[in-house]
Amino acid sequence: MVLSASVLTILLPLLCASSARPQAGDFCFHINGTASHTGMDKMEDTWRVEGSLADTALLPCKLPMALSAPADDEQLRVKWTRVEAGTEKVVLVAQGGAVKVGQDFMGRVSLPSDAPEMGEAALAVTGLRASDAGRYKCEVTRGMEDRRSSAILSVRGVVFHYRANTSRYSLDFSAAAEACLSVDAAIATPEQLTAAFHDGLDHCDAGWLADRSVRYPITQPRPGCEGDLKSRPGVRTYGIRLATEKYDVFCYVEKLDGEVFYPPSISDKLTLQEAAAECRKHDAVLASPGQLFAAWAAGLNQCDYGWLSDGSVRYPINAPWPQCGGGQLGVRTLYKYENQTGYPDPEDRHGAYCFKGQHFTSFNSPTDVTFSLDAHFCVFEVVIRCVTSGEHFCFVKS
The missing domain is CATH 2.60.40.10 (Immunoglobulins)
Known part of the structure; x- marks a missing residue:
């Protein structure tokens, strides 16, 4: 991220600076207060x-x-x-x-x-x-x-359904956890899936969760998706399952430590290998599904299918356009088969979603740095004012 002629606020967590030292279980949040x-x-x-x-x-x-x-x-x-x-x-x-x-x-x-x-x-x-x-x-x-x-x-944070390239319900519990890690996410908890359900997540595919239970969220009950709740909306559950059983998985990603973008330089569709090379031209790599979902949650909107690092092809939609996902919001996935399994062949041609991480670099021209510590609200606030001219910029890791 490049900042010019701007004021930047960075929040750093500290121990609560009160007369009593904080104990385990104490609340301590990132809070920026202005009065x-x-x-x-x-x-x-x-x-x-x-x-x-x-x-x-x-x-x-x-x-x-x-x-x-x-x-x-x-x-x-x-x-x-x-x-x-x-x-x-x-x-x-x-x-x-x-x-x-x-x-x-x-x-x-x-x-x-x-x-x-x-x-x-x-x-x-x-x-x-x-x-x-x-x-x-x-x-x-x-x-x-x-x-x-x-x-x-x-x-x-955002919860998303993930399926292996091979077929539906092909992941045992260990493979499910590894699959989430491989796409820059973690296996979701039941609480996270429930919160996502209340925000509208609807997926008629059972997936592993962190407590070794298998569940799926349904906001619009329909035939084939009734589960243990029949015609009622809610998170269906199969209970705690044997770790050797195979399902899909629900993953969770907290935030995006960088930028996901669709290169404007793309004029022709690309193979998977060409897409990776295109990202390298921008000092970036192919984004992972976890990074794309985090970017979507942060507002990324692009009606173009693009390759990702796991060989899948997806696009993020935040605007209800009929021609993009039928007017529904979310990250759309292109499957090879009609039963929603398999990834496209690597030689197929699509766009690309690239990821560029954020790296902390010293400030070239800060004119003033001020510090304020609130002893009651567990917050250390640094305000950096950057005045830029010519090629002077401020780089910061958020």
Whole structure:
């Protein structure tokens, strides 16, 4: 990534720099907080919080001294909302021991009492889904006093189905785990598959998961895909299976450490060998399926089939175009046979998806570097301002 005339913020994890050392199980998240003061007694904060699919995120909301002082708790009201299309949707409202939770977050949100460093009104969101990403607002009131803050939540990670080149259901448990590793991913957990199901993942092929169970997600029940849930949507399960049994696998990739791109220099379709050579011209290599899925989750949209490092041919779609995947979003795969097995022959001609990793390089022309450490929110924030001219650039590993 090349930055010119820009300001870059890097977040580095640190141990919580509070008076007490953090213990195992303590919450410590990457949080970038910026506060804008609207008056001597009122302050509005905006925090950036990152979480991983199926994990827990804590959205900070600290009370000012006036509200946190001992008083009648019956008067203290905490309200969390999520901003959607310009409107605010209730996530949680708590007052006097009574708690009301919005339908979309039922059983997944709470106000934890064991993370005071995040604020007395912090919101814990469990079982994170990609669709949970967005802006949240916290409002705390007691009588005539009030406090407002907001948090912008981003969720990393994507689950995808993977099948070997040979045929359907050809992987035992060990081979399934190795298959995910070979495409720059890891075998998914049941929790990650469930979160992906709630985000719309639908696949009528059973696959291994990390706990040695075999499951598959169905959002639209149909003949041949009923499983143990019959006509109900949900994640079907075969339970824990013998490690020697053979199925497909569901893989998980957390994030993309680099860039996936379709070379604009491609004018004619390429064989697999030619595609690899084309990527080398751009100081890159053929992208793996895991890297392509991570790029798709980050917004990559390209209606062109392209070779990948495992010999498969796919393309990522984030815009509902009828001519690209029938208007459905996702990564489309080109199979050799009609029963959705086999990869195209290496001599077939398609495009190419290349991957270029990010490497940390010293900054050529930084004009100022500032450091700020928040002792309560486990964050070390480095702000680097790069002023460039001519051939001076700033390179950074994200």
